[in-house]
Amino acid sequence: xxxxxxxxxxxxxxxxxxxxxxxxxxxxxxxxxxxxxxxxxxxxxxxxxxxxxxxxxxxxxxxxxxxxxxxxxxxxxxxxxxxxxxxxxxxxxxxxxxxxxxxxxxxxxxxxx
Amino acid sequence: xxxxxxxxxxxxxxxxxxxxxxxxxxxxxxxxxxxxxxxxxxxxxxxxxxxxxxxxxxxxxxxxxxxxxxxxxxxxxxxxxxxxxxxxxxxxxxxxxxxxxxxxxxxxxxxxxxxx
Numbered sequence: 652x653x654x655x656x657x658x659x660x661x662x663x664x665x666x667x668x669x670x671x672x673x674x675x676x677x678x679x680x681x682x683x684x685x686x687x688x689x690x691x692x693x694x695x696x697x698x699x700x701x702x703x704x705x706x707x708x709x710x711x712x713x714x715x716x717x718x719x720x721x722x723x724x725x726x727x728x729x730x731x732x733x734x735x736x737x738x739x740x741x742x743x744x745x746x747x748x749x750x751x752x753x754x755x756x757x758x759x760x761x762x763x764x
Numbered sequence: 765x766x767x768x769x770x771x772x773x774x775x776x777x778x779x780x781x782x783x784x785x786x787x788x789x790x791x792x793x794x795x796x797x798x799x800x801x802x803x804x805x806x807x808x809x810x811x812x813x814x815x816x817x818x819x820x821x822x823x824x825x826x827x828x829x830x831x832x833x834x835x836x837x838x839x840x841x842x843x844x845x846x847x848x849x850x851x852x853x854x855x856x857x858x859x860x861x862x863x864x865x866x867x868x869x870x871x872x873x874x875x876x877x878x879x880x
Contacts, residue, residue: 657806687871692874694854694871696871697870744867750797750812750814750860752807752869753809754806754808755806756804756805
């Protein structure tokens with residue numbers, strides 16, 4: 652039972668354009684959502700998060716949108732840079748599960764110069 | 765401040781061998797977790813701890829043991845290694861933010877384990 656799904660294993664965009672990474676979830680109890688970025692041979696690093704009481708959170712070039720009715724969130728990167736090339740994981744948690752995170756499968760983003 | 769450290773970085777085991785993956789954090793975080801990453805499956809939670817002396821099972825606990833005798837350390841033990849345990853293992857530590865369900869998690873660099 653995959654509660655967090657990232658249906659696109661890979662995404663390729665041109666430098667300077669927008670990257671949109673998508674994530675769907677099935678557990679309506681999730682109340683906090685995070686995006687992590689992972690480079691090869693390194694651990695995931697936190698990128699941006701959003702609480703279920705909001706529908707948008709912005710941090711520089713990164714914006715996360717949450718659509719609770721559709722159980723969908725997306726990460727927008729504008730403008731995309733070659734250094735953004737990495738695997739991006741969507742993750743979710745619920746208050747009753749404490750610090751446990753449920754991750755999606757990940758999306759490999761490649762930004763071409 | 766080293767953050768979350770993991771040793772070893774790489775390990776090859778034969779089927780049936782046992783070993784311990786080490787994890788330490790110096791941020792005084794209450795919560796620590798072990799995940800494994802397999803191709804196409806994201807990160808899956810193995811075991812976690814909400815404080816010294818308290819551990820619980822995650823999504824894929826079979827074949828692994830943990831203990832948490834101090835706040836800093838959270839070792840993961842493979843009791844009898846199997847090829848299905850070939851994976852990359854990540855340790856994480858976290859603390860609770862003010863919002864419901866919100867935890868800031870920090871990951872170590874990972875241990876790449878191969879079981880032959």
